[in-house]
Amino acid sequence: DAGITQSPRYKITETGRQVTLMCHQTWSHSYMFWYRQDLGHGLRLIYYSAAADITDKGEVSDGYVVSRSKTENFPLTLESATRSQTSVYFCASTPGSGRPGGLTEQYFGPGTRLTVT
Amino acid sequence: SQQGEEDPQALSIQEGENATMNCSYKTSINNLQWYRQNSGRGLVHLILIRSNEREKHSGRLRVTLDTSKKSSSLLITASRAADTASYFCATDRYNFNKFYFGSGTKLNVKP
Numbered sequence: 001d002a003g004i005t006q007s008p009r010y011k012i013t014e015t016g017r018q019v020t021l022m023c024h025q026t027w028s029h030s031y032m033f034w035y036r037q038d039l040g041h042g043l044r045l046i047y048y049s050a051a052a053d054i055t056d057k058g059e060v061s062d063g064y065v066v067s068r069s070k071t072e073n074f075p076l077t078l079e080s081a082t083r084s085q086t087s088v089y090f091c092a093s094t095p096g097s098g099r100p101g102g103l104t105e106q107y108f109g110p111g112t113r114l115t116v117t
Numbered sequence: 118s119q120q121g122e123e124d125p126q127a128l129s130i131q132e133g134e135n136a137t138m139n140c141s142y143k144t145s146i147n148n149l150q151w152y153r154q155n156s157g158r159g160l161v162h163l164i165l166i167r168s169n170e171r172e173k174h175s176g177r178l179r180v181t182l183d184t185s186k187k188s189s190s191l192l193i194t195a196s197r198a199a200d201t202a203s204y205f206c207a208t209d210r211y212n213f214n215k216f217y218f219g220s221g222t223k224l225n226v227k228p
Contacts, residue, residue, distance in 0.1 A: 031214065033215070041221075042220040043160070043205070043218040044218075045215055045217070058215065090159055092160075103147070103148070103209040103214060103216065105162035105165055106150075106160070106162060106207075107162070108159035110158065111157075111158070
């Protein structure tokens with residue numbers, strides 16, 4: 001199916017465990033992003049990637065690791081989950097910078113609801 | 118800190134009325150975008166306005182951008198119950214290949 005998918009959709013894990021959230025897009029978009037959204041708040045950028053093998057930190061990257069060996073996949077790993085990482089995680093992609101106009105619209109996945117107990 | 122901040126945080130109106138929400142940001146931008154999020158879902162792109170544009174329309178949506186005041190507004194005309202959602206602005210900061218989202222306006226349209 002075309003689009004952007006995330007898995008799992010729901011995950012419950014224990015403090016200290018490693019968790020990987022998957023994101024897959026079928027458009028070959030250059031840019032991909034990971035955000036977290038906490039109850040009643042907007043989205044905060046965790047990591048982003050401009051292309052395969054190019055990643056950079058966002059606002060709240062501590063405790064998270066990403067990789068992008070293929071354009072279509074952008075997994076997010078919580079190395080040792082903490083309760084403060086309980087959140088809804090969204091993956092998004094956008095075709096490119098489209099300079100000089102800047103980044104174009106983002107396409108969002110459905111989200112992964114992660115609970116750390 | 119977040120780049121964009123929406124105002125008001127919550128808005129409740131009757132069906133058929135217009136809804137206006139505002140977004141303020143702090144630094145130079147390439148463009149500003151508005152997104153809608155229905156409860157429990159991912160965000161959906163509504164409209165993009167570039168830094169050299171002042172107004173843009175899309176159906177019942179009207180967006181304005183004032184770069185001198187670093188602010189934008191989203192107007193939804195003739196609102197419908199289906200417009201009930203949270204609305205977020207996102208800025209693409211100049212020279213940064215990433216987005217900054219505001220905290221959102223929660224719109225409730227009563228039938």
